[in-house]
Amino acid sequence: MADETTLPTPDVSPTPETETYWEAAAEGRLLVTECTDCGRVYHPPRARCPDCLSEDTEWVETRGEGEVYAHSVTRQTGPPYDDATPYVVAYVELAEGPRLLTNIVTDDPGALSVGQPVEVCFHETDDGEHAVPRFEPV
């Protein structure tokens, strides 16, 4: 299911709050969370709504589409990404609302711009156990 990447993809450590998110990611689905009491759609996942602290929250599958909110081409950093420079770190604003931190995967980072449409892709973690969402220009 997962796409190929040259970026390091460190292992993640799912918790009881986040394991559903990571299981979905391994299946190529990007989830966010919605509070059924107040309607807040949020990310990263947590058991209680960050607005009203309700426990009545549910997973929502996103379309995996969004746009670049802000991005930076990182040219110098520490391990494990030091061999992967230049790479792009960004906030992507999902169509469903939340802005999430991620990487933009592109051969031409200089051509990226704020507002550019992007779509999700998934990369297997280095331990092969999970997958993480990244984005690429549409």
Added chain:
Amino acid sequence: MTDHTAAIAGVYEHPTRNAPDKSTAQLHGDVAAGALEDAGLTTADVDGYFTAGRPGRVMSMVDYLGLEGLSYVDSTDLGGTSYVSHVGHAAAAVAAGKCEVALVTMAGRPRSRSGDGGPPSGPQADFEETYGIGTVNMYALAARRHMHEYGTTAEQLAEVRVAAAEHAQYNEDAMFQEPVTVEDVVESRLVSDPLHLLDCCVVSDGGGGVVVVSPAVADDLDRDCVSVLGHGEAVKHHDAGDIDLTHTGAVESGPRAFEAAGVTHDDIDYASVYDSFTITVVETLEDLGFCEKGAGGEFVEGGTLQAPDGELPFNTDGGGLCNNHPANRGGMPKIIETVRQLRGEANDPVQVPDCEIGLTHGTGGSLGTRMASTTLVLGGDR
């Protein structure tokens, strides 16, 4: 300037910027001794102690420094602004009668011992660290968005570095003492665009200390004491996916400090503004209300920040950009330089004439995820 106002009686900035030959605890000891000597006090006078860092550090430092009979301790950790908050907390503790002589120390050696400390991972780690985030690229995202929304330019950000470097040439302890031009900054290599190497602060070993005392203690000292007139702090964060990268917690901490002190922007003669990166200063000045939101780039043009004659002289020690950013936490030197200005002890060419009211602003954490802001208004005759 009421009777219950606590005061800063002593400050000390460690002169080292590279300390492979000392332990971090040893630096704490050096700055404790320096700050107490500056105040004319000894460890026997100390009944309150403040430091930040790894869990448990405060107890081991109380032990190491041999402090006895403490009636108040505080290990609040808000990253680089921890110590600015400590001064506010110490003033509150003094006002509440919890202690009379509060010692604040900090030290670290990220230059000679990389990997010393570092933020503990929180519940957000899998959603952030996975993607190769670091300090520079997170502030770079803030700069990118600020440029996108307000048209801020790289040349405008560079003006912040130019002013800091102008000041640093008079500080013999500063890590970088050479003046720079806007061209030097924008032509330096990109570390994480749009931030260039010269948009970034130094990485330095070192530390500093502050002594906050009650009015009664201050009145008995021979040293010039600087009143803590106002304090405000705030934490601003990712907001579960609704993050705004173009503002900081200063929108809340600033008004709190100004209101507590009963002063306005026009009263501020000098400002120490946390300068981890040039964008940090531009966003903070807007958020503190020295200019409109989005106009920070324009505000810093034309020597606004340059002492002694600029509209708002800032970071006259050279700041974190040129002088010192010990332990990757620049709040302490910000306090110290404000006190120097208010005592008339800044380096001669950058001493602000008749400096009566100073502002110290600290920033901790990351503009790209979650951060803390602390504002102090200092000054007044004692």
